[in-house]
Amino acid sequence: MSTVATTTSTASQEHLHLHNATPSFFGLVRGEFFKVLRQWTTWILLVLLLGVIILPYIIEFTAPNVKTNIQTDPLHFFYDILSIGLAILRVFSGIYLLIIAARMVGLEYQLGTIRVLLSRGVGRLQLLFAKLLTVSIIALILLVIGLALNYLLTLILVAGVTGNLNAYSALNSQFWLDARTYVLTILLNMAVTILLAFAASVVGRSLSFGLSAALVFFPIDNIGTVVMALAYRVTHSDFWVSATAYFLGPNLNIMPTAISSKLESIGASPLFQTDQAGQTHGILVDGTHTVVVAVVYGVIFAAVAIFLTWRRDVME
Numbered sequence: 001m002s003t004v005a006t007t008t009s010t011a012s013q014e015h016l017h018l019h020n021a022t023p024s025f026f027g028l029v030r031g032e033f034f035k036v037l038r039q040w041t042t043w044i045l046l047v048l049l050l051g052v053i054i055l056p057y058i059i060e061f062t063a064p065n066v067k068t069n070i071q072t073d074p075l076h077f078f079y080d081i082l083s084i085g086l087a088i089l090r091v092f093s094g095i096y097l098l099i100i101a102a103r104m105v106g107l108e109y110q111l112g113t114i115r116v117l118l119s120r121g122v123g124r125l126q127l128l129f130a131k132l133l134t135v136s137i138i139a140l141i142l143l144v145i146g147l148a149l150n151y152l153l154t155l156i157l158v159a160g161v162t163g164n165l166n167a168y169s170a171l172n173s174q175f176w177l178d179a180r181t182y183v184l185t186i187l188l189n190m191a192v193t194i195l196l197a198f199a200a201s202v203v204g205r206s207l208s209f210g211l212s213a214a215l216v217f218f219p220i221d222n223i224g225t226v227v228m229a230l231a232y233r234v235t236h237s238d239f240w241v242s243a244t245a246y247f248l249g250p251n252l253n254i255m256p257t258a259i260s261s262k263l264e265s266i267g268a269s270p271l272f273q274t275d276q277a278g279q280t281h282g283i284l285v286d287g288t289h290t291v292v293v294a295v296v297y298g299v300i301f302a303a304v305a306i307f308l309t310w311r312r313d314v315m316e
Contacts, residue, residue: 023120023121023122025126025129025130028122028126028127028130029130029133029134031130032104032130032131032134033134033137035104036100036104036134036138039103041099041100041103042100045096045099045100046096049092049093049096049142050149052088052092053085053088053089053092053146053149053150053153054149054153056084056085056088057085057153057154057156057157060081060157061157061160061161066157066161067161067162070158070161070162070167071162071167074167074168074169074170074171075170075171075172075175077167078154078167078170078171078175079175079178081154081157082175082178082179082182083182083256083257085150085153085154086150086179086182086183086186086256087256089143089146089147089150089186090185090186090189090252093139093142093143093146093186093190094189094190094193094218095215096142097135097138097139097142097190097193097194097197098193098194098196098197098211098214098215099197099211099214099215100135100138100197101131101135101193101194101197101198101201101214102197102200102201102207102210102211102214102215103207103211104131104134104135104201105128105131105197105198105201105202105210106201106204106205106206106207106208106209106210106211107207108127109201109205109206109207109314110206110207110208114127114314115314118314124309124310124314125306125309125310128198128202128305128306128309131198132194132198135194136191136194139190139191139194143183143186143187143190147183178260181256181259181260182256182260185252185255185256185259188252188255188291188294188295188298189252189255189294191298192248192252192294192297192298192301195298195301195302195305196214196217196297196301197210197214198301198302198305199300199301199302199304199305200213200214200217201214202304202305202308202309203304203308217248217249218248218249221247221248221249221250222247222249222250222253224244224247225244225247225250228240228241228243228244229241229244245285245289245293246293248293248294248297251285251289251290251293251294252290252294254285254290255287255290255291255294258285258286258287258289258290259287259290259291260287
């Protein structure tokens with residue numbers, strides 16, 4: 001009789017322990033990696049991203065004057081390669097992260113799995129932050145891979161065209177400072193992009209809304225500058241063009257060149273408009289302005305995602 005009672009008591013304690021057990025934060029992060037890495041979309045998009053990064057170097061390799069450019073003005077050549085390669089990495093890694101982040105949040109609502117997770121004791125904000133940490137780690141890995149690939153392709157290009165790496169002797173401390181600055185702007189771009197995708201997905205509570213809203217935000221944002229320019233031509237009010245200085249997309253686009261005067265000199269376009277007489281309209285922004293605008297947008301996106309996740313219940 002006592003043996004049966006002891007066995008029943010032990011079984012009850014084990015059941016109670018299992019019932020009260022909740023996943024740890026890092027356990028949730030591991031779970032998010034498990035889901036992301038087993039989705040075909042993740043790997044298909046990654047292959048496309050790598051192809052886009054490689055393509056400019058193939059084009060540059062076949063350019064008729066590339067050898068002359070490297071030998072006559074190697075520093076300008078490396079600045080040109082830097083601006084092209086990192087600009088492509090910034091734009092297309094942003095698209096990649098938009099899709100991954102929107103899917104990470106939106107699929108939970110669309111498939112109803114978020115209710116299962118919450119029913120097992122996972123907090124709403126705990127789940128949100130686990131997803132945010134997961135996609136942030138993915139972004140850092142993506143950045144490292146992208147930078148390493150760009151550097152390797154540049155080595156192959158220079159060595160293949162000139163037969164040596166003597167051109168690298170032209171690189172000075174200012175070049176490496178500008179390169180580090182550009183990398184930091186890419187990190188900021190990634191952070192804002194991820195927060196945008198999270199905010200859109202939390203607001204819409206669906207994959208289709210979150211993905212659509214996140215993907216169309218930047219095209220609409222950039223097209224808005226054209227609309228504002230047309231409004232200026234109609235009204236002749238500087239307000240319309242000046243407002244473009246506070247759009248997120250144009251500020252992210254101009255940020256690296258606004259911070260570095262050298263990058264600006266090889267093809268940057270400042271964030272202002274000119275009329276046919278050459279008169280400047282709008283606000284000529286500097287690097288600090290672009291960073292502040294991006295940070296403010298990021299804070300707003302984060303606040304929206306956190307507040308709505310915290311306050312709204314998960315409904316059927």
